[in-house]
Amino acid sequence: MDGGPGTVVRVNGNRWLRTIEENPGHSAWYIERFRTMAAEGKDLHGEARLIDAMVERGARVLDAGCGPGRVGGRLAELGHQVVGVDIDPALIEAAEHDHPGPRWLVGDLAELDLGDERFDAIVCAGNVVTFLDPATRRAVLERLGAHLAEGGRLVVGFGAGRDYSFDDFEADVSGSGLVHELRLASWDLRPFTPASEFLVAVLGRSDGSA
Numbered sequence: 001m002d003g004g005p006g007t008v009v010r011v012n013g014n015r016w017l018r019t020i021e022e023n024p025g026h027s028a029w030y031i032e033r034f035r036t037m038a039a040e041g042k043d044l045h046g047e048a049r050l051i052d053a054m055v056e057r058g059a060r061v062l063d064a065g066c067g068p069g070r071v072g073g074r075l076a077e078l079g080h081q082v083v084g085v086d087i088d089p090a091l092i093e094a095a096e097h098d099h100p101g102p103r104w105l106v107g108d109l110a111e112l113d114l115g116d117e118r119f120d121a122i123v124c125a126g127n128v129v130t131f132l133d134p135a136t137r138r139a140v141l142e143r144l145g146a147h148l149a150e151g152g153r154l155v156v157g158f159g160a161g162r163d164y165s166f167d168d169f170e171a172d173v174s175g176s177g178l179v180h181e182l183r184l185a186s187w188d189l190r191p192f193t194p195a196s197e198f199l200v201a202v203l204g205r206s207d208g209s210a
Contacts, residue, residue, distance in 0.1 A: 013060065013133035016088060027090035031068045035098070038070075046187040047125040048074035050200075051155060055080070059120040063102070064144055065128030066107055067091045073099025080113075082119070085109060110136035118149035124186075128171070130162035137164070139142075141176035145205055154203040156196060157187060166199050178203040 020026050020099030038044060048071050051061060059080050063072030070093050076082040082102035086092050087109070095104045109132070122144050132140055144154050160166065173180065181204050185196035192199060 016131040027088055031094040033198060034068055034070055036051060037084055040163045044070050045074045048069045048098060050187050051121050051123050052078050054153060062119040062122040062147060064122055066095060066126040069095030069099035071125050072102050076101045097152040109140045112143040114147060119147055120149050120152050121169055122148060122154045123156045127162060128156045129156055130158050131165045138176050139171040141172055141178060145176060145178050159196045173203060177206050179206045
C-alpha cells in the first residue's frame with residue numbers, strides 16, 4: 001500500500017474512483033456536506049460512540065475507508081490512537097485539515113499492509129464496502145482481519161440496495177477467516193432482523209485469536 005499523500009490508487013470496478021472520474025467535483029461536495037452538517041450541530045458520531053464503547057481507553061483503532069475523518073477524528077478526540085486509510089487523496093487532505101492528530105494515509109484497502117501494526121478495533125463505516133471493486137471485497141476483509149490485535153474486532157456497516165447483498169457479504173465474511181460475533185440493524189444497537197435495511201456486523205477472527 002502506498003501511504004504517500006496525493007497518491008491515487010487505480011482499481012478497476014471501484015465505485016468511488018469511477019464516481020470522481022465522472023464527476024471531479026464529487027469529493028469536494030462530499031467534504032463540504034459533512035462540514036456543513038457539523039457546523040449545523042448535527043449528530044455525526046453514532047459510529048464512534050459504538051466503537052468507543054467496545055474498547056478500553058487509549059485503544060488502537062483503524063478507520064478503514066475513513067473519508068474526511070468524521071469517525072476517526074472523533075475517536076481521537078476521545079483519546080484513542082487512530083490510523084485512517086482512504087483511497088481518495090482529497091478526502092485524506094480534508095481529514096488532515098479538519099481532524100489533526102490521527103495518522104491519515106492514502107491507500108487501497110485491498111492491499112493494506114501496515115507492517116506489524118495491529119488494532120483493537122477496526123471500523124469500516126459509511127457504506128465503504130459497497131464502493132469497493134466487487135473483485136476485492138473478500139481481499140479487503142482478509143486484509144482487515146489480518147490487522148486485528150488479539151481479541152480485536154472489525155465492525156462493518158452498510159445499507160441494502162447497493163449492489164452488495166447481505167447474503168453475499170456473509171459469504172465473503174466466512175471465506176475471509178472471520179466470524180460474526182453480533183449483527184445489528186443500526187449503529188445505535190437496534191437488533192438485526194430479516195427485514196432490516198442496514199447491517200452493522202461485529203466480526204472477529206475465526207481462528208480464535210480475536
